[in-house]
Amino acid sequence: MFNRRKFIKKSALTAGLFSFSGNLRALTQNNPSIIPPSPSQNNMKPIVISTWDFGVAANADAWKVLSTKGSCLDAVEKGVMVAEADEKNNSVGYGGLPDRDGIVTLDACIMDSDGNIGAVLALENIKHAICVARKVMEKTPHVMLAGKGAYQFALEQGFKTENLLTQESEKAWKEWLKNAKYNPVINSENKNYQNAAPEKLPGNQYNHDTIGMLALDVHGNIAGACTTSGMAFKLHGRIGDSPIIGAGLYIDNEIGGATSTGVGEEVVRNVGSFLVVELMRQGYSPQDACKEAVMRIIRKKPQTAKNIQVGFLALNKKGEYGAYAIQKGFSYAVCNENKQDLILPGKSYY
Numbered sequence: 276m277f278n279r280r281k282f283i284k285k286s287a288l289t290a291g292l293f294s295f296s297g298n299l300r301a302l303t304q305n306n307p308s309i310i311p312p313s314p315s316q317n318n319m320k321p322i323v324i325s326t327w328d329f330g331v332a333a334n335a336d337a338w339k340v341l342s343t344k345g346s347c348l349d350a351v352e353k354g355v356m357v358a359e360a361d362e363k364n365n366s367v368g369y370g371g372l373p374d375r376d377g378i379v380t381l382d383a384c385i386m387d388s389d390g391n392i393g394a395v396l397a398l399e400n401i402k403h404a405i406c407v408a409r410k411v412m413e414k415t416p417h418v419m420l421a422g423k424g425a426y427q428f429a430l431e432q433g434f435k436t437e438n439l440l441t442q443e444s445e446k447a448w449k450e451w452l453k454n455a456k457y458n459p460v461i462n463s464e465n466k467n468y469q470n471a472a473p474e475k476l477p478g479n480q481y482n483h484d485t486i487g488m489l490a491l492d493v494h495g496n497i498a499g500a501c502t503t504s505g506m507a508f509k510l511h512g513r514i515g516d517s518p519i520i521g522a523g524l525y526i527d528n529e530i531g532g533a534t535s536t537g538v539g540e541e542v543v544r545n546v547g548s549f550l551v552v553e554l555m556r557q558g559y560s561p562q563d564a565c566k567e568a569v570m571r572i573i574r575k576k577p578q579t580a581k582n583i584q585v586g587f588l589a590l591n592k593k594g595e596y597g598a599y600a601i602q603k604g605f606s607y608a609v610c611n612e613n614k615q616d617l618i619l620p621g622k623s624y625y
C-alpha cells in the first residue's frame with residue numbers, strides 16, 4: 276500500500292544525499308586540501324622503502340610481513356630491527372657510535388595508519404629502541420618517554436639490558452678523543468659514496484645517521500618507523516629529528532608518509548616530514564615534495580646548507596615514491612613484488 280509520508284521522507288533523504296555529493300565535489304574542486312572519501316583500498320600492491328644502502332637488508336625482513344598480507348606497522352618494526360641489531364652499522368642501535376662521553380644513546384619513533392605514535396629519546400642499554408617506542412604507543416597514554424624513564428619502562432615491558440658499545444665503536448671514540456672535534460662527514464652512511472670533509476679526523480669516517488622506513492600494505496594502509504643512535508660524539512642528551520613525529524617521520528593515511536635523514540637540527544627547524552606530507556596533500560609528487568622541503572632549508576640557511584646533508588624520502592597512497600637531498604650521495608632502497616633489492620640515488624641540489 277502506498278504511504279505518502281514515507282515516500283516524501285525517502286525523496287527528501289535522496290535529494291539531500293545528491294545535494295551533499297554535489298557540494299562535496301564543489302568543495303574539493305575549489306579547495307584541494309579537502310580530501311573526499313576514498314573507495315576501498317583492499318588488494319593494494321604492497322611496497323616498502325627505506326633510507327640508505329643498509330635499507331636493503333631491512334626491507335627484506337619488512338617484505339616478509341607485507342608479502343604475506345601482514346600489516347604495515349608490523350613490517351616497519353621488523354624491518355628497522357635489522358639495522359638496530361647490525362653491529363657493523365655505526366649509526367643505528369647496537370654498535371652505534373657513542374656521544375662524547377662514550378655513551379651510546381638511541382632515539383626512535385613509530386607511527387601507524389590511525390595516527391597513533393610512540394617514541395623514545397636518549398634510551399640507553401636497550402638494543403631495539405623501535406620496539407620500546409611501539410610499546411609506548413600501545414601500552415601508555417603518552418607519546419614519548421626519555422632517558423631513565425624510557426629505560427625503566429623498557430625493563431618493565433620485559434626488555435633486557437645490553438651493552439651497546441662494541442669494541443669497534445669504543446676504539447673510534449677513543450681515537451676521536453685525541454682531537455675531540457665535532458665534524459660530521461657528509462654521506463658517510465653511504466658505503467659507495469664518500470664526500471669527505473677537508474679534515475679527516477679519526478672516527479669521522481663512521482659518523483652518522485638514520486634508518487627511516489615507510490611501508491604500504493595490501494590493505495592500503497601506510498606506517499613508518501625511524502631509529503638511530505644519533506650523531507657520533509654529540510653532546511650527551513642531544514636529540515635530533517629521528518624520534519620527533521613531524522620532523523623525522525610523519526604519516527597521514529589519506530595522503531602518504533615521509534621520513535628524513537641527515538643533520539636533524541635543520542629537519543626539526545622546518546618540521547620536515549610533516550611538510551613533505553602536506554605538500555603531497557596539495558598535489559606535489561613524492562619527489563617534488565621532498566625537493567621543496569630541502570629548498571626550504573637551503574633558502575633559510577644557504578651557508579649552513581653547503582656543509583651539511585639532509586635528505587627526505589616519501590611514499591604516497593598510490594605506491595609512488597621519491598627522494599631529494601641537499602648533497603649528492605643520498606641513497607634509498609625499494610622493495611616490492613618486482614624489486615627486491617633496488618638501491619636508488621636520491622636527486623640533490625648540489
